[in-house]
Amino acid sequence: MSDPLYRDYERLVEIIIAGKKFKVPENNTCLRAFQFISPGTIPYGRFCWNQECQMCRVVLKLGNQAEDAPRPALACKTLVADGMNIIELSAELKWTLSGVLKPSERRPPVE
Numbered sequence: 001m002s003d004p005l006y007r008d009y010e011r012l013v014e015i016i017i018a019g020k021k022f023k024v025p026e027n028n029t030c031l032r033a034f035q036f037i038s039p040g041t042i043p044y045g046r047f048c049w050n051q052e053c054q055m056c057r058v059v060l061k062l063g064n065q066a067e068d069a070p071r072p073a074l075a076c077k078t079l080v081a082d083g084m085n086i087i088e089l090s091a092e093l094k095w096t097l098s099g100v101l102k103p104s105e106r107r108p109p110v111e
Contacts, residue, residue: 006032013082018089018101030075030086031056034097041096049076059088 012023015033024033031049035042047056056075061068062084070087089097 006036013080013084015080015082015084015086017086017097018094020101022100024080026080026082028080030058030060030073030078030080030084033080034075034093038097038100041099046092046096047076051077055090055092057090058086058093061085061087 006025007027009025009027011026013026014021014023015030016022017034017037022033022037024036028036031042031047047053051074054074057072058075058078059070059072060078061070062081075093094101
């Protein structure tokens with residue numbers, strides 16, 4: 001697909017952010033994927049997009065296997081991968097993504 005905001009992609013890949021699953025465009029950075037799932041809260045002015053501000057720090061696991069150790073990364077420089085698990089977010093990212101990461105309200109079934 002072609003969109004001037006994202007690098008070209010043909011499909012969406014599944015990633016996990018703080019325990020919640022999302023589908024995001026392949027071939028894009030994590031920060032761009034965050035913008036895909038929450039376009040109104042990941043602005044250009046808040047993040048530098050070139051690793052200078054360090055406000056987009058994350059801790060992630062690249063695979064689903066238990067032996068993969070979590071590693072720190074910058075969301076503006078790390079490309080998403082299918083099955084990626086982002087287990088920690090910087091305070092700034094937690095704040096900007098809070099709307100999509102908060103647990104959905106569970107309502108009792110209507111009888």
